Amino acid sequence: MKVPPVFDIDTLIDDPDTKIIVCCGSGGVGKTTTAAAVGVRAAERGRDVVVLTVDPARRLAQALGLSELDNTPRAVEGVEGDLYAMMLDMKRTFDEIVEAHADPERAQQILANPFYQSLSSSLSGTQEYMAMEKLGQLHRSGDWDLIVVDTPPSRSALDFLDAPERMGRFLDGRLIKLLMAPAKAGGRFGMKVVTAGFGMFTSVITKVLGGQLIRDMQTFVLAFDTVFGGFRERADQTYRLLQAPGTAFLVVAAPEPDALREASYFVERLAEEHMPMAGLVVNRVHRSDASHLSAVRSQAAAETLEARGSHQLTASLLRLHAERMHITARESRLRESFTSSHPSVPVATVGAMAEDVHDLEGLRAIGNDLAGEATEPAA
Amino acid sequence: MYSPGDVPEPDDNLARVRARDTDWDGVRLHVVTGKGGTGKTTVAASLALALAAEGRKVLLIEVEGRQGIAQLFDCPPLPYEERKVAVAPEGGDVYALAVDPEEAMLEYLEMFYNLRRAGRALTRLGLIDFATTIAPGLRDVLLTGKASEAVRRKDKKGHFIYDAVVMDAPPTGRISRFLNVNAEVAGLAKVGPIRHHADTVMKVIRSPETAVHFVTLLEEMPVQETVDGIADLRQIGLPVGGLMINMVRPPMLPEADLAAALTDELDVESIRMGVKAAGVEDDAAEIAQALAAEAADHARRTTLQGREMARLADTDVPQYELPHLSDGMDLAGLYELADELRRQGAA
Numbered sequence: 001m002k003v004p005p006v007f008d009i010d011t012l013i014d015d016p017d018t019k020i021i022v023c024c025g026s027g028g029v030g031k032t033t034t035a036a037a038v039g040v041r042a043a044e045r046g047r048d049v050v051v052l053t054v055d056p057a058r059r060l061a062q063a064l065g066l067s068e069l070d071n072t073p074r075a076v077e078g079v080e081g082d083l084y085a086m087m088l089d090m091k092r093t094f095d096e097i098v099e100a101h102a103d104p105e106r107a108q109q110i111l112a113n114p115f116y117q118s119l120s121s122s123l124s125g126t127q128e129y130m131a132m133e134k135l136g137q138l139h140r141s142g143d144w145d146l147i148v149v150d151t152p153p154s155r156s157a158l159d160f161l162d163a164p165e166r167m168g169r170f171l172d173g174r175l176i177k178l179l180m181a182p183a184k185a186g187g188r189f190g191m192k193v194v195t196a197g198f199g200m201f202t203s204v205i206t207k208v209l210g211g212q213l214i215r216d217m218q219t220f221v222l223a224f225d226t227v228f229g230g231f232r233e234r235a236d237q238t239y240r241l242l243q244a245p246g247t248a249f250l251v252v253a254a255p256e257p258d259a260l261r262e263a264s265y266f267v268e269r270l271a272e273e274h275m276p277m278a279g280l281v282v283n284r285v286h287r288s289d290a291s292h293l294s295a296v297r298s299q300a301a302a303e304t305l306e307a308r309g310s311h312q313l314t315a316s317l318l319r320l321h322a323e324r325m326h327i328t329a330r331e332s333r334l335r336e337s338f339t340s341s342h343p344s345v346p347v348a349t350v351g352a353m354a355e356d357v358h359d360l361e362g363l364r365a366i367g368n369d370l371a372g373e374a375t376e377p378a379a
Numbered sequence: 380m381y382s383p384g385d386v387p388e389p390d391d392n393l394a395r396v397r398a399r400d401t402d403w404d405g406v407r408l409h410v411v412t413g414k415g416g417t418g419k420t421t422v423a424a425s426l427a428l429a430l431a432a433e434g435r436k437v438l439l440i441e442v443e444g445r446q447g448i449a450q451l452f453d454c455p456p457l458p459y460e461e462r463k464v465a466v467a468p469e470g471g472d473v474y475a476l477a478v479d480p481e482e483a484m485l486e487y488l489e490m491f492y493n494l495r496r497a498g499r500a501l502t503r504l505g506l507i508d509f510a511t512t513i514a515p516g517l518r519d520v521l522l523t524g525k526a527s528e529a530v531r532r533k534d535k536k537g538h539f540i541y542d543a544v545v546m547d548a549p550p551t552g553r554i555s556r557f558l559n560v561n562a563e564v565a566g567l568a569k570v571g572p573i574r575h576h577a578d579t580v581m582k583v584i585r586s587p588e589t590a591v592h593f594v595t596l597l598e599e600m601p602v603q604e605t606v607d608g609i610a611d612l613r614q615i616g617l618p619v620g621g622l623m624i625n626m627v628r629p630p631m632l633p634e635a636d637l638a639a640a641l642t643d644e645l646d647v648e649s650i651r652m653g654v655k656a657a658g659v660e661d662d663a664a665e666i667a668q669a670l671a672a673e674a675a676d677h678a679r680r681t682t683l684q685g686r687e688m689a690r691l692a693d694t695d696v697p698q699y700e701l702p703h704l705s706d707g708m709d710l711a712g713l714y715e716l717a718d719e720l721r722r723q724g725a726a
Contacts, residue, residue, distance in 0.1 A: 027550065028416020028601075055552075057600045118516070212571075254416065257707065258450075290669035293659065301657035313636055313645070314653025317670040320631050320677055326705045334707075354679035356599040 004339040007279030007346035009370045012248055013042040013146065019246030020139065021278070024151045026262035029254040030283040032056045033357050033366065034350075035150035036064060036085070038250070040076075040360060041367035042146050043083035050084040050144040054131055054152045059358035061087065073138075078360050084144065088152075090130040094120040097133065106223055115220035127152040128162075132238045139241060161242075161269065248278035251345075255285055255331035260338050267342050279346035281370065282335060286327045287351050295325035348372070402621065402697055402724045406590045408530045408583065409545045409620065412554040412608065413594030414601045418625045420447040421708050422594045422701065423547040424473075425716035426623075429726035431467035432717070435542040438529050439464070439475045442522045443549060448475045453710060459483075461529075468717065474541075476529075480511040483521040491572065516563025520577050523560055527583035551593065551604040555611040558584055558591065562615070590620030595691070597624060597684040602691060609694050621725055622696045624688075626703040630681045632674065640678035645671045699723045 012018055023035040032053050039051035050073050056066070064085040065076050071092050073084035098116075099107050110116050120126060131152055138147050241247065249270055253263040263280060270277045293301075302318035305311045339347065350369045357363055403409070409426060413419035424439060431437040438461060441448045446456045452464040457477040465473040484507050489495040501507050511518045532540045549557045556563065561581045564573055583589060591612055595605040605622070612619050630637060639645050651667035659666060691698065701719055704712045720726050 026415065028414060058603065059599070256416075258447075259416070261450075288669060289672060290662075290666045292662075293666055297659070301654070301659050304657045305653060308656075311649075311653030311656055313632075314650050314657065314670070316632050316636070317650060317674055318654075318657065321670055321673055323631075323705055324673060330705070330707055354676055355683055 002336050002339040002343060004280075004335075004343065004345060004347040006372070007281070007348040008372075009038065009041065009348065009367070010045070012278050013038065013047060014045060016145065017246055018248055019146060019244075020135065020241070021146070021148045021248050021250060022135075022151065022242070023149065023250045023252050023281075024266060025252035026259050029252050029259050030350075031252045032060060032150045033363070034250065034252050034281055034283065034370075035148050036060060037357075037363045037366035037370065039083055039085070039148045040079055040363045041371070042148070043076075043079050043081040044364075046081060047146040048082045048144050049146045049148060050086065050138055051148045051150070052086055052088060052131065052134060052138065053150045054088045054127065056087065056150075057356065059356065063357070063359045063363065071134075073143075076360075088127070088131055088134055090127045091121050093130040093134050094126065102223075109219070110223045113220045113223070114216055116224070129235075132242075133234075136238050136241055161273065243273070243275050245276065248276055250278055251280045253280060253282050255282055255334050257334060260334055264338060264341060267345055277345065279348060280338070280342075282347060282349045284352040285331055285349040286324055288321065288324055288328060290321060291325070291328065293321065293325070295322045295329060298322040298325060400724075401721075401726055403590055403726065406588060406620070407539070407541075407543050408526060408589040409543060410526075410548045410554075410558065410584075410589065410591040411545060411594060411623075412548045412551050412591060413623075413625075414551050414604045417594045417596050417601050418701075418708070419550070419594045420445075420451060420547050421713065422592075422623045422625060422716065423545050424448060424451050425701075425713050426592070426720055426726060427473045427543075427545040428465060428467050428713060428717035429720040430543045430545065431465075431471035431473045432469050432721060432726070433467075434470045435467070436472050436540070437467070437474070438541045438544045439473055440526050440529065440544060440546045441475070441477045442526075442546065444477065444479065446477060447547065448477065451708070451710075451713065465713075468714065468721075476525075478522050478525045480518045480521050481507050483525050484511050484517075487521060487524070487576075516560055516577075517573070519557050519563055520560045520573065520580060523558065523584065524576060524580045527580045530583060530588065548591075551601075551608040554591065554608055555615060555617070558612075558617055559615050560584075584617065587618065589618050591617060592620040592623055593696075594623045594625055596626055597687040599683075599687065602687045606690060606694060609696060619696055622691055622694070622698045623701060623720075623725070624691065624698055625701045627684070627700045628680065628703045631677065636674070637678040637681055640671070640674035641682065643671070643675060645674055647671050699725045 012021070021035075021038060023031045023038070025031050032055075035051055035053060036056070039049050043049040051064070053061075053064075053066075056064070061067070065074060066085055066087050068087075071086065071089040073086040076083040076085050095111060098110050102110060128151065131149065135147060135149050138144065251263050251266050251270075253259040260282075267277060267280070298318045299322040302315045302322065305315040305318070335347070335349075339345070348370050350366055353362075357366060409423075409430070411419055411423035411426060413422070420441075427437045427439040439448060441457070448464065449456050452475070454462075454464055457464075457475055459477065459479050459482040461474045461476045463472055464475040467473055481502065485495065485498040485502065488498040498507065511521060526544055526546050529541055529544045530539075534540055548554055560577045564577045593605045593608060595601045609619055632640065636645065647667050650670055651663050654663040654666050654670070699720060700723070701716050704715065706712070717726075
């Protein structure tokens, strides 16, 4: 059996050089809870921490004292030490960038454009990009010595790495030039260079989407160009921040094939991008205090009792235990197969809990479990 | 793809008349949504298998570019092309398609404007990518449009090509916006071809031929999102289908024992004697303690499940319960869930 190195959360959060921890992984694996638990633990071990969450569950938000999406870090009550938390408002973050970089009139023009509204509120990728933008802002503010970020529930765990690049591609370069050409030429399509492409573009788009659309698109792109002349540069800055030595990625997964597959992709991708991976956290792992009693033996013992017609309760409990051991065995197989393909990735596990975490006590318990000091047996 | 495919045998329609009623007779577009991690894709695939049973033909559509269907059916990544991926119980075919917005846009250009070559050129310029990504709602109109096209597609004799179409849709948090394409393109096109296209798609989605099913687990967050999602859909007048409650674990102890376990009042000594009686001699005391703790955990989960079940019941939506498969999800598991859906009348 492959035994992975143990991921040690305390070494990571106690190291003053650790400035940013990014929790990533596929949807529904408990990323936000992990981020919050890491934040609480780090604060209680003496760091000045801010946790940036994206769309937390209502009760978890309440646990952190977050009642609204107001894009401002708020102090979390009840924590020994300094813990701040905030929820990302992606549209507002985007609006603020526009307002900061454009004169009021142009900003107004952009904010009212339907393309902008779509880009800033519904495009998949915007949320990821804005989370990274906000991360950059928090980092530059210098107000905290540790920032813990929870990444958005993307369709793919990799979206948030690709989003800046993708948006940069849209708002930069050849396409923009193409779209802007007629506007710069006073609305006439006289520029030789782009005539062929643009002529075809306008005729197709006008025919299919209507003339209004193309005008909106041009207004948007033209207005945006002045604001985001250096959009790609901004994206590059964020990207470099993610590669910097003070950054650590925590890949979060559940012991399910899909989640671990995503985790694998992620680990590989981080290596490709030279981004520092701290470890894998496997949430919701089933454990047992009687793990030496295997599923098969427990099942057999239950059958013995049932055949005799005695000790009914014990027989049911042995069946329950057999099922748990069955799940445990399956989960270890999944974890082993992850470790055989990524033998150097340190792993920590967090036990499954019957109920969702909804208070600081629960977050502390997860932090303890993550650090290998589980106080409660197997849930 | 729009050329009429297999022409059914003359008596084909007779074969497709079902021997029994299901809860969703008349529904031809099944939209399946659910929070991440609830098993949305798995349930969508099982539903497709169940609907295809007894010699029918069903198309399973994926719209998020994750290739989840290919992984489930253990086949190579799906191209933008309808491919047979499985044979249903008692004969029947499941086809699958991974819709790509760019390809759908090109197809749209070709179908309505005969502009395939121009479309290819625009793709090289990055324009199609641009338009399908940031033009408000365009992407969703293309994706839902493809599904409604498959629903309405007929062969030369006027028979529907597919008996039903199942869409593995975006997650619960985004479903109402995704389906409400009319409102989405409002900011984009008040008149014109896209508007017309959106209207046509909307007509299919709003019709009794469509049902939006929610997949959930009996856990707090997924249930909350489901309750919210159902309210959202009702508010905009879209047809709510069924609740597929996934990974349900039935209570394994009688109620009295569950209550005792919950308050740590199980008789550990008697459990220890039981363990010894079963022939597990070593560490019987330790094992008895562990068994009691596991019982307490099971009791907490059972209580939680009951509470979440009650919240779901308040939505007044037909429910289907799917068992937790302790071996995890594989092809055999899909068929098991499909049987379960048929048994409970979902298909």
